Every structure is written in structure tokens, then in C-alpha cells.
Amino acid sequence: MFYREFFTGLVRIAVIGLGTLGAAGCSVAQQDSFTLITELPPGFKFKGEASYVPRTGENCTVPARDGRNYPGKKFFEQKLSNEAQTAQFEIPLTSNEGGCPLVLDNFGYQVDAKYGAARLDLGRAFTGISFQDGSAEASSPPPVLVLQKQCEWLFRTAGPDRYIEKILKCKSVATPDKTGDTIIKGPMQRVQFAEKTIKVVFSMAEEETPYMGDTWVKFPEGWKRCMGKSLDDPYAFCRGNTTDFKPFKMPDGRDCTVYPHCTE
Template sequence: MSEVVGFCVAKQLLSRLPWAFALAGAVSGCSAIKPADSFTLLTELPPGFKFKGEASYVPRTGESCTVPAREGRNYPGKKFYKQDLSNEAQTANFEVPLTSNEDGCPLVLDNFAYQVDAKYGAARLDLGRAFTGVSFRDGSTEAPSPPPVLVLQKQCEWLFRTEGPDRYIGKILKCKSVAAPDQANDSSVKGPMQRAEFAGKTIKVVFNISSVERPAVGDNWVQFPSGWKRCMGDSLEDAYAFCRGNTTDFKPFKMPDGRDCTVYPNCTE
């Protein structure tokens, strides 16, 4: 066994561990033994993002076997992928098998679910999370073939709000599918994809983050040229504090870093 093949086999063994980083593609030598029955998942993340993916497998149609039960760190029927957080924009690629075999049970890829986390502050819990994924179904190679690289575009934005008695700013991450350049909106592929069509193909998922933020809850903030002001509500202790037409009384809040502010995101007018 050559060093390259031995290294790639070691990576396949690592893929059985939860959230082990699938290194396929990281070493060019592995491309020589790239499985034909797989697709490449290519992810592009903005600064401050990280990614986790989970490929789930089910018995092939017509098989009477079942996926073996989990045993310790071994997760039959699942493969895990990970892209760590970076302060820089980053790209990663993973080889995702379309078929598998566990204890003699032939399996096929049922879905690939993934989550993205994004940081908005220094504290451990200052992050937002969004979920999405791709599902697959049986199909024929005679069906219309997707392009060599299918691009799925995800547009993300921050929704801000105040939390707790001290009214700290917290944020919710929201991502939605948008039309990719030169391609149809990926709403056309929200349904299950024909598995056989993607052997040797690439699914490229591009995440972008908007520079414009907006309130997470309606009628809580009033926008001014200097930024957003938090409505007073009934009192400083009013956690819901709807404006209800009062656009003159506002209350202070705190940024994630602890600064006392009166307008978001500039903090002071």
C-alpha cells in the first residue's frame, strides 16, 4: 500500500468519529483514488463563520437489512464533516460518498444536513446558528444531468434585539436561498435530488452575510439617521417594550462588549 493510499484510508477511518474533519481534497494525492460514487461538497464561508455537516444513510431500496445501532464512537449510517471558525473568509471541500456499507448492509445517502454558526461577539454564546441541507432520492442516470458544479447561494443576515434586564444586544442569524449568479434560484432544487445524477459532480454552497442588520422583533425599535433606538415601552423594566406609536421615549442598552449605548449600531449619536 502506497503512502498516499494509506493516508487516505486513515482519513476514511477518521470519518467514523463524530464531527471528524473530512480531509478529502486537502491532499492532492488522494484525488487519484477519489471514489466515483461520491460528490464534492464545496463550502465558502464569510469571516467569523464555521460549518458542521452530517451525511445520513439508509438501506438501499429493496434491502431488508437495517442500519446497525450506534456503538461507542461508531455511528453507522452517518458521516460527519467540520469546518472550524476563522476570522478570515474560507473555503473547504469534502468528498461525500453517495453509498456506504455497514456490516454488509448496502446503504445510500438519504440527506446531507448542515449548520452554520457565526460569531457576533467575544463571549462563547455570542453566536447565531442557521440550519439547511440537501435531500436525495433514487433516480436514473438517464435523467437530465445537473451542471458539473451546482451552486447553491445562501444569503445571511443578523437580526438584533435586546435580552435580559440589562438589555444586552443579542443577534439571530437568518439565512435563506437566493438566486445564484447565472443560475436559477436554488428553490428549484429544494426537493430531493436524484442521487445517481451527482456521482462525480460538485455541490457548491456559498454563504454571504449582509452588511445591513434589522430588528428581530417588530415595533421595538425606531430608525433614525444615526441608527436604531430602543423604545421605552411601559418602563425600563418592560422586557417587551413595544413602541405603540411612542417615537420620543427610548431606553439605553448594552453592546455585547458591555458598552452602554443609546443607538444601534453606532452606540452613541
């Protein structure tokens, strides 16, 4: 799982987990590692996968999977919580599993957020970053690098009963010192992150907006779904008609005419 786009729709961070770690179960970072701190809003969870390759100059290969043992991959997880939560992970930059000297090559992760009680009532966003060899003498991140990430819900109707579904969209926002935008660019040089800390802070926007333009009309009491050609029109673009609307269903099954308050 690897996505090269950095902080465009999702956070791009240099992280890798060692097993499944909690906020209280971390050791002091070693010279070939850095610390990842994640702050999540209520209803979020965090899961990632990191991949290793043989160190430059080595002729060995990444050992094959053996049962549940993945020598070339490491995983971490911050489980779903109804409360805001903070977790801390020690992030190794190298590995020697299976006898082959390995280095961190890329990392992909997903962040999930719940919007309803059903199992599939969630939004998901992905991102990733690549790593490369480098020099310790190059420009280095500060001891603690803070990255801000703002997420929002985009809502739409789906299916013949027009149930509300939501899409999670996340984007980077500038920190006060703007270090996140000026330092994290392109592939990371591993050596620059030794003994450093990356703190990623997620927040959720208070206001929700339609997933697609010209499908809802906003009124003081909330959003109304445009009628389109008929009740059965799955696209239902407004096309200038701001007087005819159709009902929809909330994720919990309520019949509604205005979002998000359901009734006018």
C-alpha cells in the same frame, strides 16, 4: 438532525462529510460520490450530519453504534475562523460499513456565526435535504452547481439589563444563471450527483435590522430602542412613541443609547 425545508431561511444542499475534512485533505471524487465546496465569511463555521439507510431491496439493517463508530451516520466540520475560508469535501453517496449496503437518505447541517467574544455570542441556522432513488437518464445538474446564500444579523435586547443579542438569518439568492433555483427542488436523486460538484457560497449583509418590528426607530446616527410602557417592559413596542427611548448594553458590556455605534 434533519430539516426538510430547502433554502427558506437556510441553505438546503446535498452534502455529507466523510469524517472531519479540510480544504487541503481531499481525494478525487469517485463514481458514487460528488464534491462539496463551501465558502464562508469571517467568523463562520460549518457542521453537518448525514444519515444512511439500507439500499432498496436489501434485507439488512443499519448496524448499531459501536463506541464512536456510527455506521449509519457520517460527520464533517469546517471549524471557526476569523478569516474568510474555503473547504472542499468528497461526498460519498453510498456506504458499506458493517457489511450492509447503504445509501444516503438525508442530511442536516448547521452554520454558526460569531458576533461577540463570549461563548454563546453566536447565531445558528439549520437546514437539510432528503435523497431518493432515481434514474441517470433524468435531467441532471451541471458539472458545477453554484448556490448563493446571503446571511444577515437581526438584533434585539434581552433580559433586565437589555443586552444586545443577535439572530442569524440566511436565505437563498439567485445565481446569474439561476440554476440553483431550477434544479435543486425536493428530494435529490442520488445517481444525478455522481461525479458532480456543488459549490455553496455564503455572504453576510452589511446592514443589520431589528429582529421584531415596531421595537426600534432608525435615525441618521443609528437605531434607538423604544421605551414601551417602562424600562422594565421586556417587549417595549413603540406604538407611535418615537421620542422616548431606553438604554441597552452591547455584548461587551458597554452602556449604549444607539445601535450599532453605541453613543450619539
